[in-house]
Amino acid sequence: MKNRIIILLITIVLVSCTHKQWTLLDANTIAIPIDSSTEANADSDMKAYIAPIKSELDEAMNQVIAQSVEEMRSGKPESLLSNWNADVYLYQASEYLKNQVDLAVVNLGSLRAPLPQGNLTVGNIFQLMPFENELVILWLKGSEVKKLFDIFALEGGQGIAGAKFEIKNQKADNCLIQGKPIEMDKLYTIATNDFLASGNDRMIPLATPENRIDTGLKIRNILMEFVIKENQKGRKIQSKLDGRIKVL
Numbered sequence: 001m002k003n004r005i006i007i008l009l010i011t012i013v014l015v016s017c018t019h020k021q022w023t024l025l026d027a028n029t030i031a032i033p034i035d036s037s038t039e040a041n042a043d044s045d046m047k048a049y050i051a052p053i054k055s056e057l058d059e060a061m062n063q064v065i066a067q068s069v070e071e072m073r074s075g076k077p078e079s080l081l082s083n084w085n086a087d088v089y090l091y092q093a094s095e096y097l098k099n100q101v102d103l104a105v106v107n108l109g110s111l112r113a114p115l116p117q118g119n120l121t122v123g124n125i126f127q128l129m130p131f132e133n134e135l136v137i138l139w140l141k142g143s144e145v146k147k148l149f150d151i152f153a154l155e156g157g158q159g160i161a162g163a164k165f166e167i168k169n170q171k172a173d174n175c176l177i178q179g180k181p182i183e184m185d186k187l188y189t190i191a192t193n194d195f196l197a198s199g200n201d202r203m204i205p206l207a208t209p210e211n212r213i214d215t216g217l218k219i220r221n222i223l224m225e226f227v228i229k230e231n232q233k234g235r236k237i238q239s240k241l242d243g244r245i246k247v248l
Contacts, residue, residue, distance in 0.1 A: 061121060061126065063122050064121055067231065068237045069237065071114055071117045072239055076108070076158075077156055077245035078243075081111055081115060082108055084239035085111060091226070092217065093137050096137070102162055102190065103162035104161040104192065105190060105206070107159065107195075107196055114128075115237070125220060125227070133194055133220075136215065137191055137215065138209040139209050139212070140187070140210065144208075146172065146175060148203060151203065151204075152245070153167040163175070164243065166247075166248050167248065
């Protein structure tokens with residue numbers, strides 16, 4: 001009898017340890033808005049703790065650092081915002097190398113907010129570039145640059161500076177770099193960000209350069225420094241549509 005009880009207990013333990021397969025039969029979700037409607041549920045102690053920090057942060061973010069001639073938004077095939085950003089990339093990379101960089105590439109997906117007409121604040125630059133991306137300089141053969149432009153042509157455009165091309169039958173045609181026809185065997189310097197330099201956002205040719213320099217300069221910082229310097233020189237921030245990418 002005692003042996004039967006022991007066997008029964010062992011069996012119960014083994015059965016209870018068997019892995020169970022759970023199946024989800026139903027699920028429900030609910031969106032909880034984080035806005036004024038949830039203010040009543042806010043923790044008062046936490047609000048008191050955050051208040052001085054928020055006040056200090058708001059003061060810093062609302063600081064006016066420049067004036068913009070007009071609102072700048074991103075778009076295809078070219079736009080005021082993407083042209084301006086690419087121009088700043090090109091300028092800063094050239095300053096870093098102490099030599100003229102050939103072209104710059106900016107992905108439209110990195111431009112997260114427009115820049116308003118009138119006052120430009122620190123917060124505007126953070127909204128435009130909320131990421132920690134850094135400036136990178138690459139050396140690519142003209143044949144690889146042409147492949148890159150063909151990718152841009154399929155997408156209908158991207159942000160570029162120092163170069164021009166036409167989109168014809170979803171291909172990049174009449175490609176110019178620094179005003180001259182692209183040479184397939186020539187090495188060109190390209191200013192871009194570290195995200196794109198890894199071949200992301202379909203910019204695969206950028207991932208295999210002949211040479212690469214990681215400048216360590218934050219994109220947000222170079223944009224901020226550029227607008228501050230322009231303001232100090234008494235100049236307003238402005239951009240232009242100059243036909244750097246045309247759709248035929």
